[in-house]
Amino acid sequence: MQNLDFENWSCPLPLRNSPNIVIGHGGGGKLSAELVAHIFVPAFKNDLLDNLGDSTILTVPAGRLAFSTDSYVVQPLFFPGGNIGELAIHGTVNDLAMSGATPLYLSAGFILEEGLPMNVLGAIANSMGAAARAAEVQVVTGDTKVVDRGHGDGVFINTSGIGIIPDGVHIAPNRAQVGDVVIVSGSIGDHGMAIMSVREGLEFDTQIRSDSAPLNGLVAAMLATARATGDVGNIHVLRDPTRGGVASSLNEIAAQSQVGIMIEERKLPINPEVQAACDMLGMDPIYVANEGKLLAIVAKEVAEAVVATMRAHPLGQQAAIIGRVTDQHVGRLVAKTAIGGTRVIPMQIGEQLPRIC
């Protein structure tokens, strides 16, 4: 486990002086109330949550609502560049942002394993709070359950969220059109290899850090640029390539849009440490998970302007055009290899398994 920063964490006491989660913390009684009052409310601090009703009443602007949910089960709970709590905020914020929505409100459900140290839960909740504030969203409702020791993996978190889709924005995985340009916002494979190298004890001169980050700010900037150049509808598809990596996301888009996608491998930004770790473990970075990157498929005429906007944003500095949408090989992702050959990049089946040699 990484060195944890507990400095900003609010004291959980009295919590009946329990240093660990016990079954009673999920029982709905005094212990549950104390857990909420001393850990979650201070961590997520906002007026809506403070009411502590059975449900939260939200006032939302008229228009289209985006709604998304995701569950988080990562091990280790803390990893270079982030932890499960941040991931739970960023993941759902990003899922909302990928439909062009401005994320507004999240829920957070916790399944805690009996025996989880209270300070670990405190650190996770606190970094969730910080991540939510940084992403300008509010956690407005939540739930906690506790399972017997051995029946969980420390903490499981579910977050759901809603956001508002601005007028004129029409982003969907079936909107890629022949002639469109494929953009990636930065280096690929960082999150997955950060997790793998901790699990496998790999050490490099430079530590591989997860790229976990909220992408709604970057998306807002991209939409603003598209709107300024004439048509916000020119951004056709957005996707955050999490599990299954860039390969799975682009395959899904090719299938749903009934187009072919051709990328150039040498244009994919890949950090040298990530490439080295992949080489050692027999992995292909194009299948490795990202938590702070997006793929954009945009009309050709706005591509350069969108990339320039992305590069000016802290989360898009390495943004690059990596390929294009074609009427060839419909439903498939094809890559031009670095040495000038081509290969089909298929969907993977289940997990990527390391090769033997």
Next chain:
Amino acid sequence: MKYLNEFRDGDIAQKLAAEIKHLTTRHWAIMEVCGGQTHSIIRNGIDQLLPPEIELIHGPGCPVCVTPLEMIDKAMAIAALPNVIFCSFGDMVRVPGSSKDLLSIKSEGGDVRIVYSPLDAVRIARENPDKQVVFFGIGFETTAPANGMAVFVAKQQGLKNFSMLVSHVLVPPAIQAIMTSPTNRVQAFLAAGHVCSVMGYWQYPPLAERFHVPIVVTGFEPLDVLEGIRRTVKQLESGEAFVDNAYQRAVTLEGNKPAQKLLGDVFEVSDRAWRGIGVIPQSGWRLSQAYRDYDAEYRFDVSGIRTQESPLCRSGEVLQGTLKPNQCPAFGKQCTPRTPLGATMVSSEGACAAYFNYGRFEVTS
């Protein structure tokens, strides 16, 4: 990474490909023995850079592919036992036995773990004295030193709860079997660089001489493979047949002597069944008499398990280079990476999976 990117340069690749084209005057069938090379060829599209006269035959050098069905069934029988922790390399866990794979044994409650190093399995044994820890020791000469070291360390530490299910195979007997096969079409070999980094290449000159076949020790990066092919074609075109080392940064004539010494202590040569090919005499290793106690086949009674391969699967012909994967009637129909009939479809290094996954398209613009 230093010494890797240098060997992935697109411009040099084009130059090497042009030189190969210049050298080539007629059809040549070259077998890359190692599955890692097959992977690199398809992954990088190397074969598309070659002139059409050069035919690459994907050899039987994928350890996952050649592990017999029966051995996988034995692995599953052991892994399903209540007191066993079964450790395996990653891509072995999805190889189907006659009914299911190790992943499904895991989902049914078996303790199956993926490890990167056999020594991790020894550590697991040390940490779980009340469990039997079994490592699935497969592979060619490349993985053998690490697997041998695991058994060596277990014995040194007096671990009674560690054993290894051994299915080790060797490259030179396979080359000999291919060259003596009546249907053989192979005219030259790219020898497996990592096998040679352990064993050296002193075993190969007698083969090159006896069968008058060029053998070029070849690495795995795109430029390594192209250089291996270039040197092979050069020999073929000039009618020569000798052993050449195109992977000098990793391979010497004598190889890794301490590793060979350990292998000599821990293992002894034995007959081995190869999936889809059959038994090749003296083509594998089993644990030597001194280490027999660590052999999982002896520790657990699995000798009664006898398994026949699927009659539809023609992986044997694929592995011998007499059938292209997409010429098999079951290819892409009954047999896909999701429903593999033979291990050549399961492993990402397998020739059939490589064809299925990386099948390619002409670039039109």
